[in-house]
Amino acid sequence: MTVSDQDYPLTAVECVLLKTLMEHPKWVFTKAQLYQQAWEQTYLEDDNSLRVLISRLRDKLGVDHIETIRGIGYRWKL
Structure with missing residues (x-):
């Protein structure tokens, strides 16, 4: 995955979680929602x-x- 022009080797589960957080910055996700x-x-x-x-x-x-x-x-912190 690329974040701010930097490549990061992530697993599929890490990608899903990071994508979820980044798509909705400032939203607070419960542990249950992210899980x-x-x-x-x-x-x-x-x-x-x-x-x-x-x-x-x-x-x-x-x-x-x-x-x-x-x-x-x-939550994703900008």
Whole structure:
């Protein structure tokens, strides 16, 4: 995927999640909404998969464009 003229090697699930966040900047997505988008399954409260995926995206992008909204979910930060 290319973001700001920079190429990033992303998995298919990472691409789906990043695309979802970037298409609606400033929208706050719940963990359940993002989990549903990424894996097309119902979110389980104790599942750590989304947190790990967000962490990997942050590492790959090199900057923190994904903002954590405590108690709610995440959003793309411009």
